[in-house]
Amino acid sequence: MPELPEVETVRRGIEPHVVGRRLTAVQVRDRRLRWPIPDDLEARLQGRRIDQVQRRAKYLLLLLDNGDRLLLHLGMSGRLWVLDRLTPTVKHDHVDLELDSGQLLRFHDPRRFGAVLLWPAGTPPHVLLRDLGPEPFDPRFDGDYLHLRSRGRRGAVKNFIMDGAIVVGAGNIYAAEALFHAGIRPTRAAGRVTRPEYRRLAEAIRVVLSEAIAQGGTTLRDFAGADGAAGYFQQDLYVYGRENLPCRRCGTPVRRLVIGQRSSCYCAVCQR
Numbered sequence: 001m002p003e004l005p006e007v008e009t010v011r012r013g014i015e016p017h018v019v020g021r022r023l024t025a026v027q028v029r030d031r032r033l034r035w036p037i038p039d040d041l042e043a044r045l046q047g048r049r050i051d052q053v054q055r056r057a058k059y060l061l062l063l064l065d066n067g068d069r070l071l072l073h074l075g076m077s078g079r080l081w082v083l084d085r086l087t088p089t090v091k092h093d094h095v096d097l098e099l100d101s102g103q104l105l106r107f108h109d110p111r112r113f114g115a116v117l118l119w120p121a122g123t124p125p126h127v128l129l130r131d132l133g134p135e136p137f138d139p140r141f142d143g144d145y146l147h148l149r150s151r152g153r154r155g156a157v158k159n160f161i162m163d164g165a166i167v168v169g170a171g172n173i174y175a176a177e178a179l180f181h182a183g184i185r186p187t188r189a190a191g192r193v194t195r196p197e198y199r200r201l202a203e204a205i206r207v208v209l210s211e212a213i214a215q216g217g218t219t220l221r222d223f224a225g226a227d228g229a230a231g232y233f234q235q236d237l238y239v240y241g242r243e244n245l246p247c248r249r250c251g252t253p254v255r256r257l258v259i260g261q262r263s264s265c266y267c268a269v270c271q272r
Contacts, residue, residue, distance in 0.1 A: 004169030005212035025098040057168035067121025075113030143199025158186035
């Protein structure tokens with residue numbers, strides 16, 4: 001599943017092509033995504049201008065000139081393409097947003113776990129967004145915040161930072177990498193991690209995500225940016241996917257275990 005850096009890469013990729021453009025036509029070919037596409041979506045979007053492209057966690061938001069927002073989620077295999085309006089469709093091209101520039105924004109999703117939903121202006125926060133924690137780049141997010149939220153928690157610290165109600169964006173790949181750089185073993189109880197360690201961890205989360213965004217995300221089997229180019233942050237991964245390979249810091253073979261049904265790699269020497 002695309003994680004925060006991949007989604008931010010897509011946001012930056014489509015932004016210059018869609019901001020300031022009006023939607024001249026909307027075509028929905030299949031409404032059967034994870035949540036059904038609203039029946040009135042075409043009528044609600046027709047003629048609207050896209051003023052901003054925002055991101056909240058792993059959701060993209062197209063802010064329209066009437067205050068409505070179009071909420072997009074890539075699910076496990078979704079992609080957004082900026083294409084010429086006459087580009088032929090292929091299987092799983094579910095939605096086209098035609099622009100007054102002669103281009104279109106096409107939503108493609110083979111597994112149909114993504115979403116194309118409307119968040120009307122003047123309504124409460126969308127149910128998919130209302131319980132999310134702070135962004136990792138939000139000033140509210142720091143080591144003191146993590147330390148406060150972790151008190152009394154016995155679960156693994158890796159699961160703790162992957163909880164979207166605590167902080168968004170620290171998915172499996174980036175949580176493993178941040179814990180390595182902070183020197184914290186992923187299995188430690190969240191409530192036993194100290195305040196100084198959480199300060200290191202909060203900074204590591206920001207740095208790892210910033211570097212991944214700068215490099216276009218992590219290359220995985222389904223991810224590509226809006227221009228079709230794969231990210232290449234995986235070249236810089238220290239532990240994720242490196243089971244039995246030597247630690248890039250100390251040379252000790254990287255270990256793998258399963259935490260909360262997710263594969264997790266770590267260095268037994270560098271992480272305590």
